[in-house]
Amino acid sequence: MARRVEPAEPLAGPRRRRVAAFRLGLSVESRDAMLLIAKGYQIVARRWKTPLGEIDIVARRRRALVFVEVKARDRDDDAAEAVTERGKRRIVAAAELWLTHRPEDARHDIRFDVILVTPGRIPRHVANAFDASR
16 A cells, blocks of 8 residues: 655744745855856855855956955844854854965955845945954
8 A cells, every 4th residue: 555645844933934044045145156257256066064154155356366254134233243253253263264265366365244134225245354463
Protein backbone atom coordinates (compact mmCIF):
# COMPACT_ATOMS: atom_id res chain seq x y z
CA MET A 1 0.00 0.00 0.00
CA ALA A 2 1.30 3.44 -0.92
CA ARG A 3 2.24 5.75 1.89
CA ARG A 4 0.39 9.03 2.02
CA VAL A 5 2.68 12.05 2.07
CA GLU A 6 1.43 14.96 4.08
CA PRO A 7 2.03 18.44 2.66
CA ALA A 8 4.95 20.24 4.17
CA GLU A 9 4.09 22.48 7.07
CA PRO A 10 4.32 26.12 6.04
CA LEU A 11 7.13 28.14 7.54
CA ALA A 12 6.11 29.97 10.65
CA GLY A 13 7.46 32.51 13.08
CA PRO A 14 11.17 33.32 13.28
CA ARG A 15 12.14 30.81 10.60
CA ARG A 16 9.80 32.44 8.08
CA ARG A 17 11.36 35.84 8.84
CA ARG A 18 14.90 34.44 8.39
CA VAL A 19 13.99 32.88 5.04
CA ALA A 20 12.30 36.10 3.91
CA ALA A 21 15.31 38.17 5.02
CA PHE A 22 17.65 35.80 3.17
CA ARG A 23 15.62 36.09 -0.04
CA LEU A 24 15.40 39.85 0.34
CA GLY A 25 19.15 39.98 0.91
CA LEU A 26 19.82 38.09 -2.30
CA SER A 27 17.49 40.38 -4.20
CA VAL A 28 19.03 43.53 -2.73
CA GLU A 29 22.57 42.30 -3.40
CA SER A 30 21.66 41.46 -7.00
CA ARG A 31 20.32 44.95 -7.59
CA ASP A 32 23.33 46.49 -5.90
CA ALA A 33 25.65 44.43 -8.08
CA MET A 34 23.82 45.83 -11.11
CA LEU A 35 24.25 49.34 -9.71
CA LEU A 36 27.99 48.79 -9.42
CA ILE A 37 28.17 47.37 -12.95
CA ALA A 38 26.36 50.48 -14.22
CA LYS A 39 29.00 52.58 -12.45
CA GLY A 40 31.80 50.74 -14.25
CA TYR A 41 32.72 48.07 -11.70
CA GLN A 42 33.45 44.46 -12.56
CA ILE A 43 31.88 42.03 -10.06
CA VAL A 44 34.49 39.48 -8.99
CA ALA A 45 32.50 37.61 -6.33
CA ARG A 46 29.24 37.73 -4.42
CA ARG A 47 28.50 36.35 -0.95
CA TRP A 48 32.07 35.15 -0.44
CA LYS A 49 31.94 33.24 2.84
CA THR A 50 34.79 32.44 5.19
CA PRO A 51 34.92 31.27 8.79
CA LEU A 52 35.86 34.86 9.66
CA GLY A 53 32.94 36.55 7.95
CA GLU A 54 31.19 37.14 4.67
CA ILE A 55 31.83 39.72 2.00
CA ASP A 56 28.64 40.66 0.16
CA ILE A 57 30.31 41.85 -3.06
CA VAL A 58 33.91 41.98 -4.26
CA ALA A 59 34.39 44.28 -7.24
CA ARG A 60 37.13 45.87 -9.31
CA ARG A 61 37.27 49.25 -10.94
CA ARG A 62 40.43 50.58 -12.51
CA ARG A 63 43.18 50.02 -9.90
CA ALA A 64 40.79 49.49 -6.99
CA LEU A 65 39.71 46.21 -5.45
CA VAL A 66 36.55 46.98 -3.51
CA PHE A 67 34.99 44.95 -0.71
CA VAL A 68 31.34 45.99 -0.45
CA GLU A 69 29.01 45.55 2.51
CA VAL A 70 25.30 45.83 1.71
CA LYS A 71 22.88 46.93 4.43
CA ALA A 72 19.12 47.05 3.89
CA ARG A 73 16.92 48.60 6.55
CA ASP A 74 13.64 50.51 6.73
CA ARG A 75 15.43 53.84 7.23
CA ASP A 76 18.69 55.23 5.86
CA ASP A 77 20.06 56.01 9.32
CA ASP A 78 19.30 52.47 10.51
CA ALA A 79 21.15 51.03 7.51
CA ALA A 80 24.20 53.20 8.22
CA GLU A 81 24.18 52.29 11.91
CA ALA A 82 23.99 48.58 11.02
CA VAL A 83 27.63 48.76 9.89
CA THR A 84 29.09 48.14 13.34
CA GLU A 85 32.71 48.08 14.48
CA ARG A 86 32.45 44.32 14.96
CA GLY A 87 31.06 43.95 11.45
CA LYS A 88 33.86 46.07 10.02
CA ARG A 89 36.46 43.89 11.75
CA ARG A 90 34.86 40.75 10.29
CA ILE A 91 34.82 42.24 6.77
CA VAL A 92 38.45 43.34 7.07
CA ALA A 93 39.44 39.87 8.33
CA ALA A 94 37.59 38.24 5.42
CA ALA A 95 39.28 40.67 3.00
CA GLU A 96 42.69 39.75 4.42
CA LEU A 97 41.85 36.09 3.84
CA TRP A 98 40.79 36.95 0.26
CA LEU A 99 44.18 38.58 -0.33
CA THR A 100 45.95 35.57 1.19
CA HIS A 101 44.21 33.32 -1.35
CA ARG A 102 44.72 35.79 -4.21
CA PRO A 103 48.06 37.55 -3.65
CA GLU A 104 47.92 39.11 -7.13
CA ASP A 105 45.01 41.25 -5.88
CA ALA A 106 47.25 42.84 -3.22
CA ARG A 107 48.74 45.09 -5.91
CA HIS A 108 45.37 46.88 -6.22
CA ASP A 109 44.27 49.81 -4.12
CA ILE A 110 42.07 48.21 -1.45
CA ARG A 111 38.84 49.91 -0.47
CA PHE A 112 35.86 49.14 1.76
CA ASP A 113 32.53 50.48 0.51
CA VAL A 114 29.00 50.26 1.85
CA ILE A 115 25.73 50.32 -0.06
CA LEU A 116 22.76 51.50 2.02
CA VAL A 117 19.36 50.30 0.84
CA THR A 118 16.01 51.62 2.01
CA PRO A 119 12.54 51.01 0.54
CA GLY A 120 11.44 53.43 -2.16
CA ARG A 121 14.85 55.06 -2.56
CA ILE A 122 17.81 54.59 -4.87
CA PRO A 123 20.56 52.66 -3.05
CA ARG A 124 23.27 54.94 -1.67
CA HIS A 125 26.83 53.85 -2.51
CA VAL A 126 29.30 55.14 0.08
CA ALA A 127 32.78 54.75 -1.39
CA ASN A 128 35.64 54.28 1.07
CA ALA A 129 33.15 54.06 3.96
CA PHE A 130 35.78 52.73 6.36
CA ASP A 131 39.38 51.59 6.35
CA ALA A 132 41.23 48.52 7.59
CA SER A 133 42.93 50.26 10.49
CA ARG A 134 41.89 48.89 13.83
